[in-house]
Amino acid sequence: MKKLFLTGLYTLGAVFQLHGTAIAKSIPIEQLVARPDISGLNLSSDGNYFVALIAPSKTSKSEKQSIAVWDANDLSKPPVINQPDGTTEFLGIRALKAGKILVYVRKPWQGNISYCGEGKQNGLTKTFIRKTFITDTSFSKFEEPFGAATSKMTLKSGRKNEIDKLCQALSASSRLIDILPADPENIVISKRSKDARNVEYHRYNLMTGQSERLFKQSGSKRYGIIDGPAALVLTKHDDEDQNGEHVFKTYIRTHGTDKFEEQKKLMWDTATRHSVNIVGYDKDFSTYYISTDQFSDKARVYDYDPVAQTFSPSPRFENEAFNVTDIIQSSREEDYGTILGYTLGDATHSTVWLDPYLAKIQAQFKKTFPGKNVDITDYNYDRNKLLVMVSSTGLAPSYYLMNNGKANFLGSARGWTKASGLQDTKLIYYTARDGLEIPGLLTMPIGWEKGDKPVPTIIHPHGGPWARDYAGWDSSNWIPFFTSRGFAVLQPQYRGSNGWGHKLWLAGDKQWGLKMQDDKDDGVAWLVKEGISDPDKMVIMGYSYGGFAAMAASVRPNSPYRCAIAGAGVAELDKLGATWGINRIQRLLQGNTVEGMDPIQNTSTANIPILLFHGDRDQRVPLYHSKNFYNKVKKKVPAKLVVIKDQKHQLPWSPENQRKSLKAMDAFLKKQCGFKYD
Helix, strand or coil: CEEEECCCCCCCCCCCCCCCCCCCCCCCHHHHHCCCCEEEEEECCCCCEEEEEECCCCCCCCCCCEEEEEECCCCCCCCEEEECCCCCEEEEEEECCCCEEEEEEEEEEEECCCCCCCCCCCCCEEEEEEEEEEEECCCCCCECCCCCCCCCCCCCCCHHHHHHHHHHHHHCCCEEEECCCCCCCEEEEEEECCCCCCEEEEEEECCCCCEEEEEEEECCEEECCEECCCCEECEEEEEEEECCEEEEEEEEECCCCCCEEECHHHCEECCCCCCEEEEEECCCCCCEEEEECCCCCCCEEEEEECCCCEECCCCCECCCCCCEEEEEECCCCCCCCCEEEEEECCCCCCEEECCHHHHHHHHHHHHHCCCCEEEEEEECCCCCEEEEEEEECCEEEEEEEEECCEEEEEEECCHHHHHCCCCCCEEEEEECCCCCEEEEEEECCCCCCCCCCCEEEEECCCCCCCCCCCCCCCCCCHHHHHHCCCCEEEEECCCCCCCCCHHHHHCCCCCECCHHHHHHHHHHHHHHHCCCEEEEEEEEEEECHHHHHHHHHHHCCCCCCCEEEEECCCCCHHHHHHCCCCCHHHHHHHHHHCCECCHHHCHHHCCCCEEEEEECCCCCCCCHHHHHHHHHHCCCCCEEEEEECCCCCCCCCCHHHHHHHHHHHHHHHHHCCCCCCC
């Protein structure tokens, strides 16, 4: 790994020029897929340095990101930059303290995954190896301290130890658990246990490299909250089968002892599936803060007494329209545990700051950047240095360092978006045919104004389906790709989406391709009724579960769409249910909800052109889903399958991954769907 020194802060990208006076030319694919100039910024807990991923230099032939570190006390100093070697890619970087930094990397790998990771248990699997390294602010040496513990059961051949290391890399279980901001040297990390099947938690000393095991996670027994100052486990979780339903239990440590008391009021099960999340506790350990939807459709935060096992009569934080998802507490010794703010599950996942200083900084930025998302993304232990991100659907993130009240501009991920004309997303609601209210995120094309004639539209369902969308910059690049080409984009938060209330979430159970699909089509009807969309120019495009929805749309009769685009879509529900990820809790909760209309069983009714694209290293939704569906429909409708080399299911994707899929979509929209744009 080579070191580079650049003068000044990393420079911004070129400004994209508007075409004409009102409507911009389509944003070039090459501009969209280029690496962000700067991203993933975070600040050391001591406030002395900050780190980020940066794009390759303009003269570099590589498209891989580099890592960089700046002196937060002297921004005139050039950053230290490190480029990856060979096939290694930098995925992320995390500033710690005491001059130490975590670096997350991956590289392509093919082999037998044994009993760990996603993929085939027999034969070869194409995937990625992920590792976590620790280095210093000069990037002088990269060490891997979080690997699996050496097994005493290692065979003479060394095979056991090889499998341990493989499982560690494939499962990516090495991670930072708690930075312990009040401790100048120690952090809490997780790593693979000796038997390679469980996870251990260790207190790791950044100065000596020594670690002390705190506890071992085993089977269904899981550890929850860790008290920062003492690195003490405060909560535990377990689950068991009871009369066909799975019950999830929570235990809280009795203060001053090593005993844990089961909390009956915090129990939940797969039948009701209420969310119960411990999001904090007070400094005396007498009150825990619980975000739950047990008492209302939207989650609220309540005070909870673990001794009496009672909730407060009324919530501490609530919002009629959105979930209250989390709280933010101080880690400083002088005000430890003070609630600084809470987060809302609104369209932008906003933070309501209660701390006067943090609230003031947020308000100042909002005044300067009206209508944009303002997020205080990080701060040091003393809270006199803050990282602030300003962004929106039409504005890629810009970053600022607040140092004792003074704002310093650090850079923009994609500076050209300031002049691109991209519009911001609006939260809308429409009514499904059975009366259920469906939220949606609507983004209009460049140059569109209220009163303009109806426009072509992309219905863009998210993956998951237990997920949701937010109104922010789209790192997949799909929304700016479409809206700069004259399309409106509706992201329906269809039934089965979580984060919009308990009722909407449960309404999607066993409704794949049925009522969940109706919600997308009902979004089309609403757009047409509102005069926003041209009914003859509708397209559905989705990825993962969204790819399933596009496949389902292509075989449903009376489709409202001109054509469909399915990325890494699920085509065979029976096979998905049997291999629902590697997370045991996910399988328990979600596996039996995957029922409905199976696209692969209905290909005889295919009725619109479809483009399928799929990564050849995708283990979450294996490539055979798209291949099998393509082979079934290619003689019935115009169909194309594009296999993306070296693409995994989840982001991040390489520029070449995105280049190939965007070019395929561009050609398909013009040739098979009949759209014309610059």
